Amino acid sequence: MPGRDRRNAGEDRRGGAVGADxxxxxxxxxxxxxxxxxxxxxxxxxxxxxxxxxxxxxxxxxxxxxxxxxxxxxxxxxxxxxxxxxxxxxxxxxxxxxxxxxxxxxxxxxxxxxxxxxxxxxxxxxxxxxxxxxxxxxxxxxxxxxxxxxxxxxxxxxxxxxxxxxxxxxxxxxxxxxxxxxxxxxxxxxxxxxxxxxxxxxxxxxxxxxxxxxxxxxxxxxxxxxxxxxxxxxxxxxxxxxxxxxxxxxxxxxxxxxxxxxxxxxxxxxxxxxxxxxxxxxxxxxxxxxGPAAPAATRASAAEPPSWTSVFGQELRAIGAERPDVVCLTAAMLRPTGLLPFAETYPDRVIDVGLAEQHAVAGAAGLAMGGLHPVVAVYATFLNRAFDQVLMDVALHRLPVTFVLDRAGVTGPDGASHHGMWDLSLLALVPGLRLAAPRDAGTLRELLREAVAVDSGPTAVRFPKGTTGPDVPARYRRGRCDVLLDPPDPDVLLVAVGPLAPACLAAAAELRRQGIAATVVDPRWVHPLDPSLLELAAAHRLVITVEDNTGTGGVGARLAQAAAGEQGAPRVRCLALPGEFLPHGGRGELLDEHGLTASAIAAAVRQHLPAIRLAEPGTVLAERSVP
Known part of the structure; x- marks a missing residue:
């Protein structure tokens, strides 16, 4: 095993005497x-x-x-x-x-x-x-x-x-x-x-x-x-x-x-x-x-798009100007969670509780009971520590508290303990909680405002680490869902959860070149599932959900459960992260490794769609097993 000293191994891992090189x-x-x-x-x-x-x-x-x-x-x-x-x-x-x-x-x-x-x-x-x-x-x-x-x-x-x-x-x-x-x-x-x-x-x-x-x-x-x-x-x-x-x-x-x-x-x-x-x-x-030092040529290039964190921080400060009842809580992470702009403008409305997420959430419940609307800004992985307070102190009392979950999904180099890949599953267990997953900077601003406008119970907004990229326009809105691509006679519905929307659109473009028409929808609010999403699913032979959360209890699993037993129910296949602790690595590397890229999404459609077509009435071939 790497790292043993002389007493434990006598040689280094390259086989030479310790210290020889x-x-x-x-x-x-x-x-x-x-x-x-x-x-x-x-x-x-x-x-x-x-x-x-x-x-x-x-x-x-x-x-x-x-x-x-x-x-x-x-x-x-x-x-x-x-x-x-x-x-x-x-x-x-x-x-x-x-x-x-x-x-x-x-x-x-x-x-x-x-x-x-x-x-x-x-x-x-x-x-x-x-x-x-x-x-x-x-x-x-x-x-x-x-x-x-x-x-x-x-x-x-x-x-x-x-x-x-x-x-x-x-x-x-x-x-x-x-x-x-x-x-x-x-x-x-x-x-x-x-x-x-x-x-x-x-x-x-x-x-x-x-x-x-x-x-x-x-x-x-x-x-x-x-x-x-x-x-x-x-x-x-x-x-x-x-x-x-x-x-x-x-x-x-x-x-x-x-x-x-x-x-x-x-x-x-x-x-x-x-x-x-x-x-x-x-x-x-x-x-x-x-961060790693960038080459001079990179530093001299055009400015990157804003980070998800900075978009949240600027929009929250704007909301604070309109809503004097909005207060913010942080667990010793004012800058990393994007609360600094709000704190600079409204210092009396930001509370740093130290590294104490449980107290932050229970304290937010008290603030909400007192007539305020608390925003708890926390990394997705750290909200795990306060799940009991979310469930029994906030949700049980139907309190209007908004949780903003930074670093949701695959975070990259911080590894297993920092990947925010359980929040979609855990928070879906909380009665009355509404959970949003924005796909870009524009929908982050929009969904954050919708979240703090809710006064009947808790809300949550999740987004990943990194930059936002360009906004992804919607063709139209159906219920609470944004339809991003709506071709005639589609075979497949791609349900893009949050920032995976660009990968789904790229997969749909690849499939179109191969003669397969795919609708792409962004649910925006991923819990509870909007009835319009179920209607869209029912209108397609195959539904592929794509999310950077563990597959157990995620959006795809809940959509499959909701669709099961309905007359003519679609086949729902879930592309998600495995139920295991993922190592450290680049976000792109890990998404690619676990099939959450455009090419992998298109490949999943090509794998499952032929079996479903063979299973339709009037075919003479027996239905093939779908893995």
Whole structure:
């Protein structure tokens, strides 16, 4: 398995002695460190040079590949100290959230793979058990590591294992999530378990850490440990604050924490983006994440179309001018979710709850009960965390809350935990909720306005990551559906969910050249299904639905269920994402791999249509099986 150090493998994955090819890589200490054993053997006098070499390596590689830069620049000395004190993978080191684990990957034998960071088949941007035994959990959702740590420590105790330690590294931003406090509540209670909680306090998540916790940590930093800590009140040991960029000081604090043999919080103060002036000067988010550097010719080309996120943000600000009852909520992601324009114009009408999606949704329910119309802007993958609140706190009370789901469908390089491929299925279970999927910038603006106009229950609007592309005009509207292409005597109905409309239109053009006529319809509101969509389906021999959501419980599955049993019901075939966790890779690559491109849609029609024609009355051939 990749990433093993000398103790575990003795050779690198290319078959040579560990460190043998260091001359082709970094010239300093980094080239000689292939795993934690090498790091622990490194003289202390070389550690400052080693830390700066790591920073140079991160800046050089991450600005080429794209990825989380600022957070990892702030983790260099802290991670070095962790791997000098603890014996990974025998000692379990957990990172919350996983985007701060790049230095950990470097120190555990994955330096050579960084050129493939976040690329299809390459190094993951988060911990990955498939890459290395040093990665125990595959996480990027915040506030989870302390619960993992509590469970692992309990398991070691129950199995009589006394020589393995559990370390959870959590940022101050992730500590704003409620799950972290549920874990702390249990860690502080007996029986005592030797868990070391490393609090990486840089004063930020994406934006500055909010709320009473942020004030408390600021007080601890200012008081140099003289103030009473909330952690001690909960029954945990507390050490700090410690300069997280002083390797010797961090090592000393970690060793003291181990000797206590009980849950201990080691409070390390770091600076996000440290050592890279552009990151240190970036007041927005310290270059939290960067895209791959574009060639000069690309940068000089015409401006790209606007992003889905920016279109949403500008339209919401316009709505805010017309609707003083509209308020917005974010879970520590004001800029990434597009709320910054609204916040700049209406600062008193934006609420940042920290990395606490459950509280955001339940709080939105309270705002709606008070006569306002809340808009909860969140990545699609993170709404999963608050499903109970959507169901029981918002929908049960028929409250007018609008959920705006950014990064819906295949998101690309962030991988399995970030793909927003379950929301169409999950939200379809919620009674009274209406769900829209715009196909372009124009329909995003239109559907957002329709959503916030609903006062009888919750609504949701989903859109993908990336740029919008040109608007796709409709021929006419039937019910709530837009008919995009309406040829005479059509054989097939292509149901295009949201941004897959251009692929469906291109597939219809390919089929037309082959003598197959296809209608293309955009449902716009994909739940509940509009009766006009069922009428259109009934008028065609074959219906192909196309969506970047898992097929289970998606639009196609619900349309097939609704059409089943009707006289002359059409054959419905669903093109969707598989019911599995997809790896990281480009959005286009993954859509192509799973048959959600124009050529694949046309091929699906050619596969299924002949069997359906043979099955029609008056044919002499028996019906063929349709896969």
């Amino acid at each position: 260091a001359a082709s890589g970094p010239r300093g200490p980094l080239g000689a460190v292939e795993g934690p054993v090498d790091l622990r053997a490194l003289p202390a006098a070389l550690l400052p040079e080693f830390a700066e070499e790591i920073r140079t390596f991160l800046v050089d590689t991450v600005t080429r590949t794209g990825g989380h830069l600022g957070s990892n620049l702030g983790m260099v000395e802290l991670t070095i100290a962790l791997h000098r004190v603890f014996d990974s993978p025998r000692d379990v080191v957990l990172f919350d959230t996983g985007h701060q684990a790049y230095v950990h990957k470097l120190l555990t034998g994955r330096r050579r793979e960084f050129a493939t960071l976040r690329q299809r088949g390459g190094l993951s941007g988060y911990p990955s058990a498939a890459e290395s035994p040093h990665d125990r959990i595959e996480n990027s959702h915040a506030s989870t590591a302390l619960s993992y740590a509590d469970g692992l420590a309990r398991a070691f105790s129950l199995r009589g294992t006394t020589d393995r330690r559990v370390v959870a590294v959590i940022g101050d931003g992730a500590l704003t999530g409620g799950l972290a406090w549920e874990a702390l509540n249990n860690l502080g209670a007996g029986p005592q378990r030797p868990v070391v909680v490393v609090l990486n306090d840089n004063g930020r998540s994406y934006d500055p850490t909010v709320g009473a916790l942020g004030r408390h940590l600021a007080g601890l930093r200012a008081g140099a440990g003289r103030a009473s800590s909330v952690f001690a009140e909960l029954g945990l040991g507390y050490l700090g604050p410690v300069d997280g960029h002083d390797i010797a000081a961090v090592e000393d604090a970690l060793r003291r924490a181990v000797r206590w043999r009980r849950p201990v919080v080691v409070h390390c103060v770091t600076r996000k983006g440290k050592g890279f002036p552009p990151a240190e000067a970036d007041e927005a988010d310290c270059l939290h994440a960067v």
